Amino acid sequence: MSTDKNKAFFGHPMGLSTLFASELWERFSYYGMRALLVLFLTATFASGGFEMAELDAFTVYGIFTGLVYVTPIIGGMLADKILGQRKSIYIGGLTMAIGQFLLATSAWMHGTDASMEFRQTIFYAGLGILISGNGFFKPNISTMVGELYDNNDPRKDGGFTIFYMGINMGAFLSPLVAGKLGEQVAWQYGFLAAGVGMLLGTIWFFVRSHTLGHIGMPPKIKSERVRLAVEDWFGILAYVAGVVGLIFAVILGWGAMPSVVSTTIIYVLAIGGVLYLASSIFRGTTGKTEWSRVGVILVLAIFNIFFWSGFEQAGTTFNIFARDNTQRLIGNWEIPASWFQSINALFIILFAPVFSILWTKLEKYKLNPNTPMKFAWGMSLLALGFVVMAIAFTRSTSGGEIRLVSPLWLTMVFMLHTFGELCLSPIGLSMVTKLSPPKLVSTMMGVWMGSFAAGNFVASQMKSISMQLEKAMGTEIQVFWLIAIQSAIIAVILVVLSPWLKRMMHGIK
Known part of the structure; x- marks a missing residue:
């Protein structure tokens, strides 16, 4: 100590x-x-x-x-x-x-x-x-x-x-x-x-x-x-x-290994892991209040998947956009595409103290939003970032050929997404420690980490999903507009559910 x-x-x-x-x-x-x-x-x-x-x-x-x-x-x-x-x-x-x-x-x-x-x-x-x-x-x-x-x-x-x-x-x-x-x-x-x-x-x-x-x-x-x-x-x-x-x-x-065997192993491990977590939760949770609070964690874990399925485009579609669609020349020197991955961390360093002060000030005036509403803020900022990204992509690809766009487009997207992250990520971790039954803090944190894992994998499949929808509907579906609309819908759902989820938290803010 x-x-x-x-x-x-x-x-x-x-x-x-x-x-x-x-x-x-x-x-x-x-x-x-x-x-x-x-x-x-x-x-x-x-x-x-x-x-x-x-x-x-x-x-x-x-x-x-x-x-x-x-x-x-x-x-x-x-x-x-x-x-x-x-x-x-x-x-x-x-x-x-x-x-x-x-x-x-x-x-x-x-x-x-x-x-x-x-x-x-x-x-x-x-x-x-x-x-x-x-x-x-x-x-x-x-x-x-x-x-x-x-x-x-x-x-x-x-x-x-x-x-x-x-x-x-x-x-x-x-x-x-x-x-x-x-x-x-x-x-x-x-x-x-x-x-x-x-x-x-x-x-x-x-x-x-x-x-x-x-x-x-x-x-x-x-x-x-x-x-x-x-x-x-x-x-x-x-x-x-x-x-x-x-x-x-x-x-x-x-x-x-035959594909049938490898697929079976994956399913057995996944189902076994889920059953283990479920049994741990059932054994460690007692009383209506604890079950209610655990329910809030599980519901918000689902919304957390949607957030990270958008946010983690940073390493996939955003990386490709930086490489192929962004003007990176300054004179004769070219900015490496990977450098755009530093923007999020820089904005967190700059703005994390600002958000910390913001929540304190809002609490002073009794305007500090509850945890589900902060999640709604995060999803709204994520959606707004993808609207900007969709416009940038359209400007870059209109006319049937690639036109390089200003790096400020990606910078703005990363800024909005960082603001969304600061509304959601640290708040979510704090929420898990507050709402979990005393014997289940580590287990529920494991569930929360599992939602990050799922979100990261879904993020990698979003472009494939947009292409499959495009084929099924016979019309062009841009992945950035798809995620923008999805995120906006999730934000609205969170706003609607917020009073109910707040009651389920039984006095925990």
Whole structure:
């Protein structure tokens, strides 16, 4: 716990600086790769890419970003019961670095005697290893931030705010560095930069681990111990080797498996996961009030899927629009398309404090909207952003040929979507902690993370859905107008349901 002598990082425990920088580099690694993923997959063979069709690349992106929100549920459980947060972070950091280096290796193999099939195997293994490593790292570093403070420590919210700024600093910087290297030097250097960033974060965590005291040590370790023993490091390396080996085994075995068997496995795992969550909720929820509040979480989780199915166009259709439809030349210098991925993080850094002050001011005048209404605000801003995007796309493609449009169009869209995110994302996380039954906070957070996963996958399929509707209806359906209309309808539904959902929250704001 925090002590006065540890007040050395903006008045917070010194351990916060350790976690802040470690998370900054982890987010640098993740968002750098994320900014390049679709661009790399759709790049030509000649440039070192896989020349994949856009819709197929979107699906790969959607599966990856969706599973990134699923594996932390498993990683959190392993940390709580077996590993502790500290060992989990080392396992996750080293594993993700290996995943990034495998992505770089798959790009480096361009122009060698390696077959395309072998390159793809290395690439998909890298993605799988990244997904697994994220499961160990992501939930546990946030948990350690909370453990730096007593529950009644007034600095706790401020500590998480500082930590959140670290996340967005990493997300802002990574496309500028990894995107530049990947797009304009060679793809492998972009992925390599992401891998080096992950290693730096892990090394920093190791060097500065003494600032954390006994926080995050394995569950059965005596509380006075503040460093991992040699046998702990053998265990960490064994987990890393096991994860890497398991992912390669799954990928190689999956390709040799009959499609009926692989499909059955997916359904069994999905149904089993849903049944487990459902049984946990039934066992942990008692009384009308608790059931009512759980119902609000489940209803808003469905609306959360719709929000992220639009918001996460950033890495798919927006990325392609930046590459193919946006004027990126300044004199003789071309702005990398991936740099537009930094805009959201920059706006969060600039405007998150503004929104925090806004809610406080509105509360003072008794005008602060309830949680469902804030969700409606978020969906409305998302819809407005897609109206702007649809107009920009129409201007770019009118007349049957591509006309490059100003980068200010995408900038405006990202600004509106960031405002929507600030109305919905942090509010949703806070809502889950407030409304969940005491025994089910982690389980309901898992349900909430599941809605992010579903939203990310649906996002990857929105263009395919618009094309299928276009074929069925015999008329042109632009994906951006489709999402704009869908989001506006959801916003109206939320406004209508808001009084009912507010009553179901039973006094929780």
